[in-house]
Amino acid sequence: MELLHVHIEQAGYEERDNVIRNVAFTLGSGQLVGLIGPNGAGKSTTIKAILGLIKKTKGEVRFSGPQGNYAYIPEHPILYEELTLWEHLELAAAAYGLKADEFRERAEELLAQFKLGDVRHHLTTSFSKGMQQKVMLIIGFLTKPDVYIVDEPFIGLDPKATKELLDTLNAERRRGAAILMSTHVLDTAERICDSFVLLNAGETVAQGDLDQIRSDCGMPGASLFECFHTLT
Numbered sequence: 001m002e003l004l005h006v007h008i009e010q011a012g013y014e015e016r017d018n019v020i021r022n023v024a025f026t027l028g029s030g031q032l033v034g035l036i037g038p039n040g041a042g043k044s045t046t047i048k049a050i051l052g053l054i055k056k057t058k059g060e061v062r063f064s065g066p067q068g069n070y071a072y073i074p075e076h077p078i079l080y081e082e083l084t085l086w087e088h089l090e091l092a093a094a095a096y097g098l099k100a101d102e103f104r105e106r107a108e109e110l111l112a113q114f115k116l117g118d119v120r121h122h123l124t125t126s127f128s129k130g131m132q133q134k135v136m137l138i139i140g141f142l143t144k145p146d147v148y149i150v151d152e153p154f155i156g157l158d159p160k161a162t163k164e165l166l167d168t169l170n171a172e173r174r175r176g177a178a179i180l181m182s183t184h185v186l187d188t189a190e191r192i193c194d195s196f197v198l199l200n201a202g203e204t205v206a207q208g209d210l211d212q213i214r215s216d217c218g219m220p221g222a223s224l225f226e227c228f229h230t231l232t
């Protein structure tokens with residue numbers, strides 16, 4: 001089942017309205033698609049265009065899942081100074097209209113998974129960078145949306161947290177959610193993604209599963225890392 005359809009003809013900023021040109025892909029139920037490309041290629045701009053945060057966007061973005069919703073997990077934590085971790089979770093639950101018992105069960109499960117149970121009543125400003133990143137993951141996972149849009153989730157996470165993240169993403173895929181994930185961590189992306197959208201200078205230079213990417217760059221048997229270097 002298709003959950004997200006993206007066709008951005010053009011998106012950009014005040015000074016330059018065509019940072020992204022002709023980026024198109026779909027996300028189906030259970031799919032994990034990696035959005036990759038060098039610094040400045042346009043990954044964040046693509047994500048912002050999908051989220052409707054860029055005024056100068058031409059094209060179409062359609063969330064077509066059963067709930068029609070999504071969770072965005074940003075690269076840099078966005079947290080309220082005056083709220084504890086638990087209050088952040090309550091706020092998210094209220095915003096998404098989660099039922100109280102459903103919220104508590106899901107929150108406890110995620111706090112245990114990401115090892116933040118002991119600090120639930122602490123202000124998130126007292127947390128390390130990695131802990132703050134984990135709070136953003138928990139808030140995203142709390143709402144069980146149709147689609148996840150995750151911007152570079154691996155930076156700053158320790159190996160245990162990375163494993164929890166990968167396990168939770170897999171569980172969400174089994175539930176039927178789709179995931180768009182931008183990342184520079186290509187060996188992990190190669191291992192976990194079903195397919196890729198490889199951007200360079202605002203355009204798609206290769207797209208599809210690893211075999212399609214390999215054939216786009218004429219390197220059968222190459223790693224994603226090697227294809228990336230050839231194509232960008």
Ligand SMILES: Nc1ncnc2c1ncn2[C@@H]1O[C@H](COP(=O)(O)OP(=O)(O)OP(=O)(O)O)[C@@H](O)[C@H]1O
Binds near residue numbers: 013040
């Ligand atoms: N707010 C902005 N105003 C004007 N230009 C911008 C703005 N944000 C990004 N750009 C430009 O758009 C282009 C794409 O940037 P973008 O942040 O989408 O790249 P990225 O692929 O996410 O890079 P990175 O891997 O470094 O995060 C770059 O040339 C950048 O300079």
